Amino acid sequence: MKLYYNPLSTYSQKTLIAFYEKEVAFKPELVDLSSPEGKAAYAKIYPIGKVPLFKPSDDHMIPESTIIIEYLESHHASGTRLIPDGADAARQVRFMDRMSDLYLNNPAVTLLFERLGFSKHSEEELAKASKYLHITFDHFNQRLANQDWLCGAFSMADCAAIPALFYCQVVAPFTDYPNIVRYHERARQRPSYAKVMAEFVPIWEGRLAQGNVS
Numbered sequence: 001m002k003l004y005y006n007p008l009s010t011y012s013q014k015t016l017i018a019f020y021e022k023e024v025a026f027k028p029e030l031v032d033l034s035s036p037e038g039k040a041a042y043a044k045i046y047p048i049g050k051v052p053l054f055k056p057s058d059d060h061m062i063p064e065s066t067i068i069i070e071y072l073e074s075h076h077a078s079g080t081r082l083i084p085d086g087a088d089a090a091r092q093v094r095f096m097d098r099m100s101d102l103y104l105n106n107p108a109v110t111l112l113f114e115r116l117g118f119s120k121h122s123e124e125e126l127a128k129a130s131k132y133l134h135i136t137f138d139h140f141n142q143r144l145a146n147q148d149w150l151c152g153a154f155s156m157a158d159c160a161a162i163p164a165l166f167y168c169q170v171v172a173p174f175t176d177y178p179n180i181v182r183y184h185e186r187a188r189q190r191p192s193y194a195k196v197m198a199e200f201v202p203i204w205e206g207r208l209a210q211g212n213v214s
């Protein structure tokens, strides 16, 4: 069972948290997204070129972080249950997963890539990214007032939200949202995310020092 991923990629981190929570073993396949050669080699495996990609066997490919987690949940009873039983509870988790990807992770990456000079965005695009982030922060802060995790128990929604918050600290600090500050601290104490951080933070800090973070 191979997982193609890049340690700095938020969507990769989302699935790594899920693998560790579910206690599912995998063979890590590091994808080099920083060089044309690395990208070209990976395009032969997955032409869309995005990570993560999961291959439970040689003839079975599962792309997309959410779909990988759905697969883990339906094929492995071990570890943390990431999508609850019950249609309403499961739909709530899926909604918060979508919200985290679309209105937290994606706008955070837009601002990060702009800051790092990887891509150029119009003022309108930057304003829209910032607007989505603050709407999401408001919503998260309210949800987290009376519960530790976005949907009560730890779930796929938290796998999706936590990695983006790391980069938000750089481009859209959430210090005015005390419940998110506490949530992020709680996440850092969680063994699954602590393991993810142990791999990517030294790489991130090294790249920052060299001025190369792709």
Ligand SMILES: N[C@@H](CCC(=O)N[C@@H](CS)C(=O)NCC(=O)O)C(=O)O
Residues within 6 Å of the ligand: 009, 010, 011, 012, 033, 049, 050, 051, 052, 063, 064, 065, 066
């Ligand atoms: N919707 C995808 C998004 C995956 C994605 O955007 N991955 C980024 C890294 S976080 C990537 O592979 N970027 C490389 C590229 O676009 O060439 C998912 O949930 O897996």
